[in-house]
Amino acid sequence: MTDALALARDLIRCPSITPKDEGAQDLLSRTLGGLGFTCTNLPFGDVKNLFARRGTDGPHLCFAGHTDVVPVGDEKSWSHSPFGGTVADGKLYGRGAADMKGNIAAFIAATATFVHNNPDHKGSISLLITGDEEGPAVNGTVRVLEWMAKNGHTPDVCIVGEPSNPKEMGDEIKIGRRGSLSATLTVHGKQGHVAYPHLADNPVPKLAHYLVALSDTVLDVGSAHFPATSLQVTNVDIGNTAENVIPARATAMFNVRFNDRWDFETLENKIRSILDRVGPDYDIVFRRGAHVFITAPGEWTGLVRQAVTDITGKTPAMSTAGGTSDARFVSQYCPVVECGLINETIHQVDEHVRITDLETLTAIYGRVLEKYFLR
Template sequence: MAIEQVLETLAKLVSFRSVTPYSSGSLEYIAKLLTNAGFSCDIEVFGEKEEEKTTNLYARYGNGSPNICFAGHIDVVPPLNEDLWDYNPFELKVIGEKVYGRGTVDMKGAIACGIVSALNYLKIYPSPSGSISFLLTSDEEGCAKFGTKPMLEYLAKKGEKIDFSILGEPTARAHFGDTIAIGRRGSVNFVLKIIGKQGHVAYPHTAINPITSAVKIATNLMNIDFDNGSEFFEKTNLEVTSFDVGNNVVNIIPEQATLKFNVRFNDFHSAKSIFGIVLEVISKHEVIFDLQYESSAESFVQKYSEKMKKFTAIVQNQSQIPPKIDTNGGTSDARFIHKYSEIVEFGLSFDQAHKINEHTQISDLQSLYNVYYNSLVEFLQK
């Protein structure tokens, strides 16, 4: 039974404490499994400093095209308060219809489904007309500088060509199969310092209270109407994430107020154009300020291709509901992969991602396995 194989593989993957950026032996374990099944495996470590060192695995079976690639990350976010977990986060626990463990949805469950579907497929069709590959990193939840991005550059230099990637990030909103992502919003973080003049709270005329301006500016920023969304994207959104004056006494008007905010933007914008809009709003206030921004991802959306349509049909056939073609969610390695290969993101439910007692339905793992297996059949049969 495929589901038993998936659970067995998942149990093994969950047992590795692969908290970003450490593979903790998990990628080496997968490489061994795949090597035994006839894949050629290439493990590359990127990053100079000890705390940066990131293990990456590329494995390929066959050398024909199309090259269908299961992409993903083996690293997980830390469990944090382990005593708040009902079970050991690094030991897969089956309770009724669910399995618990760190990474079950984000995204060791999807990796287990990919591995088992590939191995089972190759047992029946050892000479596919095309290739199966895996592109796995241990640095997606962190800075992502030494993971998929340099690995893709390295592979491109070697002449490797990936035609279609399936990234098993958790994508389902309410039900398995309800969402397929073909793009992502961009993300930009801002730090705004508003400079006032410190003084005694009893003599406000001798001081300039930066909080007065900061509150007005924050309200204006939250009310910016960037756009109304586009074909595959929701509206651009700004969220204030921090408001800080560093004041722990009661009789001082502080010198500075710091606002932090994040903008998730669609394909109408770039990080730079968002900066321009934000700067214009702030500049309308008569105040001394300093505005810094840093973008970790620009937005992107791909053309909805024939292969994507076929993949959508496979998902719909499995879940019996037409999936939404979407671009929401956080950033993912798709922001790098789409420059080299067509890519769909499709995995388990994101509701449980990063949570205490992270878990997934066993039936969802079965469904995901079916989708992955049927995709190999669809794309690799003559």
């Protein structure tokens, strides 16, 4: 049987900062191979990816996750080595303990128990593991999903092991994520001496008018499963260090986290219409990030939610909060839910997970497998 804590410690001891793997996926291949999985290495560019499947028929449940982690920051600030997998005070410390090596270990441990108890279960279990979630997300999950579709491995449902709980196990599962659109807004003027403003054209007040118009506009009041769309100015750059010179241009950056009332095209058109009401003297360049997605509440979300309730006694909220994840790619192929550990310490110094929470998540994943395959 596979022990979640031992596997999580071994994974943490692989310093797999994006896009390096440092043996993490080889460790998973060996472990999964021993459980009867057929493992396929899928390198794209400088990114290692792993697809492992046990069974060939349906129904097909896939677990998606990533072995790459963010940098540790100031290693001297850590109480324990970030890649030591130290257990202390009932907690497992290390980069990736919560995001998301602990989650991967919990699912594999749950699968090991399920397979041991139900060796002839119907259907297929698979894992899609990438090394590119914390990075550009170009040569990871999106490429593996394309390969899976071409080779007859598209799952019926998917669970992504992102740490989904704010404070306690059973708080939340995630059924969607907001979209992300960034932009650079530039206003041009004419450089000149501040003592002769009539000979210049100051772009700074113009830029301020555009930003006020954007910030004051209520884009929407939210939707059934999402909060209101939020536009936040993130940078203003004049590029001028002289006190007596009117600058030639002024630039601002902003980001919009949007709900399912918008797509990229409609939101970009809306932003241009707001700016056009102020005036025509601007240039804007959009950068499309993550698209918005939602897995409508139904059989799959209900199954995962009930599994959490069965183990924790709590009914988790179905949330769409937070940043982006690879679930946005999976959502284009099948219903997907994010369910994992507590996210309170992810990307921080002394990232850790309570061992009892790791055990709870293993039990939750085991219950998901039972409810899905033994019904």
